[in-house]
Amino acid sequence: MIGLKGSIHSCAQGWLPLTAPLGKGRISAVSLSYLVENQDDPVIWRGPKKTAMIKQFLSDVCWGELDYLLIDTPPGTSDEHMTIMECIPGCSVVLVTSPQAVAAADVLRQVTFCKKTNAKVLGIIETMSGFVCPNCSDCGLLFGQGGGRRLAEHCNINFLGSIPIDPNLSRALDKGELLQNLSSSPSAQSYCDIAKLLTKT
Amino acid sequence: SSGINAEYGGCPNKQACSTGKFKTDTSPSDVAIALSKVKHKILVLSGKGGVGKSTVTAQIARNLAARDYSVGVVDVDVCGPSLARILGVNGQSVHKSSDGWSPVYTLDDIAVMSIDFLLGSEEDAVIWRGAKKNGMIKEFLTSVDWGELDYLVMDTPPGTSDEHLAIVSLLKQSKVSGCVLVTTPQEVSLGDVRKEVNFCRKLKLPIVGVVENMAWYDCPKCQTKSEIFPATTGGAAAMCHGEGLDLLCSVPLSPKVGQSCDSGVEGEGLPLEYGVLVDKITRYCEG
Numbered sequence: 323m324i325g326l327k328g329s330i331h332s333c334a335q336g337w338l339p340l341t342a343p344l345g346k347g348r349i350s351a352v353s354l355s356y357l358v359e360n361q362d363d364p365v366i367w368r369g370p371k372k373t374a375m376i377k378q379f380l381s382d383v384c385w386g387e388l389d390y391l392l393i394d395t396p397p398g399t400s401d402e403h404m405t406i407m408e409c410i411p412g413c414s415v416v417l418v419t420s421p422q423a424v425a426a427a428d429v430l431r432q433v434t435f436c437k438k439t440n441a442k443v444l445g446i447i448e449t450m451s452g453f454v455c456p457n458c459s460d461c462g463l464l465f466g467q468g469g470g471r472r473l474a475e476h477c478n479i480n481f482l483g484s485i486p487i488d489p490n491l492s493r494a495l496d497k498g499e500l501l502q503n504l505s506s507s508p509s510a511q512s513y514c515d516i517a518k519l520l521t522k523t
Numbered sequence: 524s525s526g527i528n529a530e531y532g533g534c535p536n537k538q539a540c541s542t543g544k545f546k547t548d549t550s551p552s553d554v555a556i557a558l559s560k561v562k563h564k565i566l567v568l569s570g571k572g573g574v575g576k577s578t579v580t581a582q583i584a585r586n587l588a589a590r591d592y593s594v595g596v597v598d599v600d601v602c603g604p605s606l607a608r609i610l611g612v613n614g615q616s617v618h619k620s621s622d623g624w625s626p627v628y629t630l631d632d633i634a635v636m637s638i639d640f641l642l643g644s645e646e647d648a649v650i651w652r653g654a655k656k657n658g659m660i661k662e663f664l665t666s667v668d669w670g671e672l673d674y675l676v677m678d679t680p681p682g683t684s685d686e687h688l689a690i691v692s693l694l695k696q697s698k699v700s701g702c703v704l705v706t707t708p709q710e711v712s713l714g715d716v717r718k719e720v721n722f723c724r725k726l727k728l729p730i731v732g733v734v735e736n737m738a739w740y741d742c743p744k745c746q747t748k749s750e751i752f753p754a755t756t757g758g759a760a761a762m763c764h765g766e767g768l769d770l771l772c773s774v775p776l777s778p779k780v781g782q783s784c785d786s787g788v789e790g791e792g793l794p795l796e797y798g799v800l801v802d803k804i805t806r807y808c809e810g
Contacts, residue, residue, distance in 0.1 A: 397572045
């Protein structure tokens with residue numbers, strides 16, 4: 323999605339992440355996709371193997387100095403999530419939901435996970451929050467409305483913001499052109515605002 | 524702290540567990556016996572989260588029930604058990620008898636088993652590593668009194684990990700009738716679904732085909748058709764063509780589907796494509 327493709331190389335100190343300039347700074351990334359030869363091969367790993375890999379990503383990568391490390395996780399509250407909380411006690415967490423009650427219900431359980439693992443919950447982001455018809459500008463609530471804000475209020479957590487559906491963003495993610503397209507999409511401003519909020523927490 | 528309702532004295536298998544009964548990693552023959560009166564077992568899979576797998580599972584079940592099939596549903600996604608809510612039976616309790624756990628029945632007579640029924644509250648988290656999840660999945664397949672079913676539809680979490688390996692291993696003797704893979708049109712989803720296809724092929728699971736969900740949106744005001752998640756690489760049609768798979772249906776993104784899932788009530792005006800999907804599934808399974 324972020325347009326960084328390639329293989330990971332190692333140095334004396336460990337693995338080198340893939341890196342690219344971004345604005346005035348840089349973005350570095352590690353991913354299992356940088357370690358597999360064929361991107362269509364399934365990664366059929368049980369929990370312990372996933373745990374070992376995550377630990378390597380956290381301890382064996384030469385990140386250099388970073389202002390922020392963002393860790394994307396799969397849905398759920400299982401091996402991956404437990405491993406991260408064990409490796410990074412008190413890790414900051416941002417929760418993502420769609421407006422739907424069904425999605426928010428799952429995230430409610432993740433809020434409990436965060437409490438039990440002493441995570442620092444920075445807030446909730448709601449994505450897929452409506453779609454503006456390019457023809458008539460009618461705003462379609464494709465996935466309902468307000469689920470993220472209601473969840474935040476119920477759990478007494480910051481509501482960081484909502485992101486509208488943006489087909490141009492989806493297109494950019496598919497092509498790995500996210501970094502070049504940040505400024506032009508309607509959802510970009512929402513992400514910008516949320517990022518600014520997060521830098522203040 | 525596992526989140527299991529203390530009212531049940533914790534895990535229902537606490538006593539049996541301590542005897543070492545579940546130490547055997549897999550019991551395909553136990554599952555085959557338990558599911559001997561289930562004619563067809565369908566796995567709903569996706570490589571990617573958020574593509575609507577649970578929605579599709581529920582729609583398959585509802586459309587089968589509408590065609591007078593006897594249907595059961597198992598939610599194998601133990602950390603994110605959405606199906607109970609989508610089918611309108613969340614928060615209900617299961618009862619255990621000498622025949623096993625009795626599933627919860629929806630208004631349209633779909634038998635449902637989910638960890639939702641074992642959790643004390645909607646806030647309880649299932650913070651389990653893989654091995655513990657596998658134990659629960661085995662319970663769902665061996666200890667539920669399903670009775671006679673035409674179809675047992677199994678929802679899974681996204682990916683190719685413990686839950687998927689557990690299901691495949693447990694169903695080795697009982698046989699999976701077919702896998703339905705769910706995607707959206709985006710390449711980031713298709714890429715993960717290709718992995719899922721290769722998972723199925725590696726483990727010799729029969730693939731019914733692919734459902735492309737959220738394929739387009741029809742504006743209710745001006746009827747303009749919009750691509751919400753643009754198919755930058757030809758969508759599911761191109762992927763299916765490349766992989767030699769059947770594209771079972773492309774389903775539009777309809778707010779009514781979301782409303783149905785949230786309310787647990789079927790509702791009217793849902794995409795007809797789900798009916799087409801079920802017709803293809805029954806044709807695949809019954810010949």
